[in-house]
Amino acid sequence: MSFDTKNIRNVVLLGHPGSGKTTFAETMLFEAKSINRRGNVEDKNTVSDYTNIEQERGNSLFSTLMHAFWKDSKINILDTPGFDDFVGEVISSMKVADTGVMLLNAKSGVEVGSELIWEYVERFSTPTLFVINQVDHEKADFEATLEQAQARFGNKVIPVQYPLNAGQGFDTIVDALRMTLYVFPPDGGKPEKKPIPDSEIGRAQEMHNALVEAAAENDEELMEKFFDAGSLTEQELAMGLRIAIANQEIYPVFCCSSVNNMGSGRIMGFINDVCPSPADRPAALLENGETLECDANESTTAFIFKTISEPKVGNVSYFKIYSGKLKAGDELVNSKNRGSERFGQVFIANGKDRESVDEIQAGDIGVTVKLKNSHSNNTLNVKGTDRKIKEMDFPAPRIRVAVSPPSKSEMEKLIKALHQIEEEDPTLILEQSKTLKQTLLHGQGQLHLDLVKYRIEKVHNISMDFIKPRISYRETITKRADTSYRHKKQTGGAGQFAEVHMRIEPYEPNMPDPEGLNVRNKDIEELPWGGTLAFYWCIVGGSIDAKYSNAIKKGIMHKMEEGPLTGSYCQDIRVSIFDGKMHAVDSNDMAFMLASTAAFKNAFQNSAPKLLEPIYNLEILCSDEVMGDVMGDLQTRRAIIQGMDSDGHYQKIKAKVPLADLYQYSSTLRSLTQGRAKFNREFSEFSVVPFEIQQELVKAHHEELEEA
Ligand SMILES: Nc1nc2c(ncn2[C@@H]2O[C@H](COP(=O)(O)OP(=O)(O)O)[C@@H](O)[C@H]2O)c(=O)[nH]1
Ligand SMILES: [Mg+2]
Incomplete structure (x- = not known):
């Protein structure tokens, strides 16, 4: 069974940690009967969070590929971790997705994690829906969350639905697109469809009109029909919305209770009916500036967006077919190293479960194992075709640690294992610094580096400790x-x-x-x-x-x-x-x-020598209520505040901070703000070290020389 390009929907789940992405994926799979038992995050048995460490921590740390068959579509679902530390997983998933589903938590509104990801929604021009989740929560506030979303993401954020009875006992959704009331049975699933009650008709009609206008806005014919008939048929509406969504002219908002399984079916229906197939997206950019249409009848091009190594299996490669078809057993040529690779088996995946298929087509996402020399960001083509899909860009590292050297033989094993992880994770950099005489790991945050340590210890059976990295003074x-x-x-x-x-x-x-x-x-x-x-x-x-x-x-x-x-x-x-x-x-x-x-x-000794230290530009984005704590902490780090800006509900702080005072900043910031802040840093310049610190450093150096 191979799905036609037009019936494929590649959906990436986005949002702040804890908004309910993994739970939402689980309800989608359950509703689509991909699974017959619905797991949950608390019981550590979801399809998406299948690795030991995710279950141990109760959070997604890797992106996971799943799929659900809904109506005519194969919906590929990429669940991502919400933590900014794992932004690499978000980027690679967004690269291959054609629709974003951004979950917002109705009890907390727009959170910093979602704001951060929005930057990527804009960068990738990903058509995106919002799902306001957890409307069953006693503290759920759908209206406030919607307002915040409109304030933050603009007036293209337009509601399709609202919960009639948010909070405990939630079971009813007003759908202004279909002008239908959905009433769910107590254990969720398929809702009963009812007419919208009189008390709600006014609001629903107003929302409906806003949707119609958005749908007709760029289509004169539709606009005329709308003015003549006073409304559009469901099909006309879907057609208009399809274009508006694909062009990012509207971000429709849905509501849902993932944990009670209420609402995901309607959203899948919308994804099937209205969201773009890979062929509806702009042609893919190639490295040489040309573009490539997603066409199953063209010659075959596949792009690897993610690789991991699995115990016993070895290399597992996730790829998207950008054009043509791929049959199990096909041979493709890696456009980077010219090596030939046999795709012995082609799988579709649901978390850790893989199902072998004969063929997949342009637009679809597949998995294979045991490629010899192909990695993330590589394009593979059928012989005679030479294309390179534009590579993914990943953010520079934000924190660094040094690795405490174990025995010499262990060190060799450790470096090899670290290299392997580095190969899978483009946001991690391993550096053997000759000047600092240390092995350094540069990553996105403490959590990111802790995950590396966990994998080294649990998967590779090597013990590894982090120590404070030296500073490169001048x-x-x-x-x-x-x-x-x-x-x-x-x-x-x-x-x-x-x-x-x-x-x-x-x-x-x-x-x-x-x-x-x-x-x-x-x-x-x-x-x-x-x-x-x-x-x-x-x-x-x-x-x-x-x-x-x-x-x-x-x-x-x-x-x-x-x-x-x-x-x-x-x-x-x-x-x-x-x-x-x-x-x-x-x-x-x-x-x-x-x-x-x-x-x-x-x-040199007679010319008033000075020690210089690296200074970094730090940019912090945090919510209002933690601003005071963040500023207080900066004062203990010799920071020089350069500016403050407010951006919606967030404050942006710019400061110059010596690298020596940024050690473990990522974990401090996280615990200080309960995750409601993020930061970026970038080398700025070298500047003179305060005299007392210089004296200490000179003394320490001389002691070290004497010891040696
Ligand atoms: N009340 C309620 N809790 C939810 C809902 N969806 C998820 N949760 C809970 O929120 C927490 C985080 O969910 P998870 O799916 O791991 O969020 P993720 O980090 O976005 O993947 C878990 O404890 C879930 O049980 C929901 O719709 N309602
Ligand atoms: Mg998750």
């Missing part, structure tokens, strides 16, 4: 110093002799030439770690042969790489070599290198 100078150093050694046969006189000064672009010196040659070098070394040759009268200038510069670079204060990189220094001595027999490159290293070190 060293520079603040005043001029002149110095000279004579290197002289007499051992057995040939001796070593070199004498170097140098001036060092803080470097600034376009600074005047060094006072009183005669500049012969300027070598201004951008350093690989940032900043500049300006190396001036000012020797007059041949006191040092120019052939030694390279060795002298090397000697300086050597110390610039391991600064005199704390062993950190040095930057922004001008060194002028203005005098010296050499010996006809005993002078050589080595001698001049050693002399210049020592001279540089001396001069």
